[in-house]
Amino acid sequence: MSNHFHLILNQKMEKGIEKFMQKLGTGSTLYFNQKQKRSGSLFQGRYKAKIIENNTYFSHLPFYIHSNPLKLNYRGSTILKFLESYKWSSFLDYIGIMKYPSVTNRSLILNYFGDEQAYKR
Secondary structure, three states: OOOOOOOOOOOOOOOHHHHHHHHHHHHHHHHHHHHHOOOOOOOOOOOOOOOOOOHHHHHHHHHHHHHHHHHHOOOOOOHHHHHHHOOOOOHHHHOOOOOOOOOOOOHHHHHHHOOHHHHHO
């Protein structure tokens, strides 16, 4: 998405997500500012986080995240073709086409849904 991103994170240590998001925000800002020869904030405000407290929410969340690019008013293709062509998503990794395997840990979600084909369905 042009103005936001979504992550599903599993905290392994106290304040781990908070520290990760700080490093991600700082690193992204420094990189972007250097590349674009600019200075200042890149993100508006603090990140938002929501704890996954039940299986219903957990089962909905990957679908919400991976279908979010459909808001870009895709045209001329099926939903699946559009999602398979959208380059800023980990959707392909979850259906067995490794695009970002070094930054995704698919086991939790794929174990919940069964496998790549089940997730794709």
